[in-house]
Amino acid sequence: MRSICAMRSLLAAAAAPTFIRAGASLPRPLPFSLPFRPRRAGTMLGAARSVAAAAQSRGGGGAEMEVRGTQSGEIHVIVGPMFAGKTTALLRRVQAEAGNGRSVALIKSDKDSRYGLDSVVTHDGTKMACWALSELSSFHEKLGIEAYDKVDVIGIDEAQFFEDLHDFCCKAADRDGKIVVVAGLDGDYKRKKFGSVLDIVPLADSVTKLTARCELCGRRAFFTLRKTQETKTELIGGADVYMPVCRQHYMDGQVVMEATRIVLDLDRPTVRSHALK
Numbered sequence: 001m002r003s004i005c006a007m008r009s010l011l012a013a014a015a016a017p018t019f020i021r022a023g024a025s026l027p028r029p030l031p032f033s034l035p036f037r038p039r040r041a042g043t044m045l046g047a048a049r050s051v052a053a054a055a056q057s058r059g060g061g062g063a064e065m066e067v068r069g070t071q072s073g074e075i076h077v078i079v080g081p082m083f084a085g086k087t088t089a090l091l092r093r094v095q096a097e098a099g100n101g102r103s104v105a106l107i108k109s110d111k112d113s114r115y116g117l118d119s120v121v122t123h124d125g126t127k128m129a130c131w132a133l134s135e136l137s138s139f140h141e142k143l144g145i146e147a148y149d150k151v152d153v154i155g156i157d158e159a160q161f162f163e164d165l166h167d168f169c170c171k172a173a174d175r176d177g178k179i180v181v182v183a184g185l186d187g188d189y190k191r192k193k194f195g196s197v198l199d200i201v202p203l204a205d206s207v208t209k210l211t212a213r214c215e216l217c218g219r220r221a222f223f224t225l226r227k228t229q230e231t232k233t234e235l236i237g238g239a240d241v242y243m244p245v246c247r248q249h250y251m252d253g254q255v256v257m258e259a260t261r262i263v264l265d266l267d268r269p270t271v272r273s274h275a276l277k
């Protein structure tokens with residue numbers, strides 16, 4: 001019982017907003033070691049900077065001001081079928097954060113080289129420079145520790161291709177206090193969960209499922225239909241290989257694909273018929 005009370009007061013202390021007088025020493029650390037780091041209190045970027053700037057402009061140089069002593073991370077997940085606007089939403093969010101004075105970094109999987117590796121590109125051509133990585137764990141090293149520490153917001157596109165997505169998001173948001181915005185396919189062309197995207201839903205502050213327009217009837221599209229007979233899960237492609245479809249047209253599409261498969265199989269010469277020729 002006593003330990004529950006102790007835990008409650010520790011948690012209450014951790015949750016309470018920190019008010020410090022400019023120039024005063026920082027509050028004492030909690031009695032256990034939380035790996036949170038202040039979000040660049042020294043350079044006062046982002047939210048902290050605007051609060052401080054507002055206090056200054058009101059003539060409050062020595063006044064009490066709110067400083068988010070330990071900036072908590074966030075995870076926002078954007079999912080949906082192909083062509084739903086996931087990348088567009090990700091770029092908008094990251095650009096808005098940059099507009100608010102936050103330092104941002106964008107990552108995509110190096111498996112998707114459709115538009116080159118130096119930028120994330122939407123289906124209608126909007127671009128933003130990025131890091132193309134094979135695994136998220138290399139981001140820290142690629143960027144360097146100092147630069148990593150300065151990043152406030154990390155955007156991740158094509159998240160379904162990163163095996164270490166869960167681990168990376170935990171560390172970036174929970175330990176390092178980053179805002180992580182993740183965009184990716186929740187399901188593959190078979191409507192099976194794709195990579196680790198759904199595994200980060202329990203970690204997330206927000207989850208947004210976007211829809212596209214069904215290419216066959218114009219209704220809302222929740223799924224991605226593969227138009228080829230290729231069966232491997234990962235197959236990079238755009239409108240040449242995939243189309244967004246509604247539930248009805250997904251079901252119809254599966255029937256058509258299955259029928260095509262049967263016909264192609266019947267057509268394919270067997271080893272025996274080869275031998276007879």
Ligand SMILES: Nc1ncnc2c1ncn2[C@@H]1O[C@H](COP(=O)(O)OP(=O)(O)O)[C@@H](O)[C@H]1O
Nearest residue numbers: 081082083084085086087088121122123124239
């Ligand atoms: N069937 C389609 N083929 C090509 N482009 C499309 C198609 N449907 C929608 N688009 C365009 O793609 C844009 C969304 O692109 P993007 O943000 O890259 O989507 P996502 O990342 O979800 O695949 C839409 O705003 C639209 O202009």
Ligand SMILES: Cc1cn([C@H]2C[C@H](O)[C@@H](COP(=O)(O)O)O2)c(=O)[nH]c1=O
Nearest residue numbers: 082083112188189224233234235236237
């Ligand atoms: C459905 C599905 C898709 N992919 C690939 C195809 C594209 O290269 C990306 C998705 O890109 P988008 O930004 O969401 O348009 O994923 C795949 O490999 N396997 C699939 O089942």
Ligand SMILES: [Zn+2]
Nearest residue numbers: 214217246249
């Ligand atoms: Zn449809």
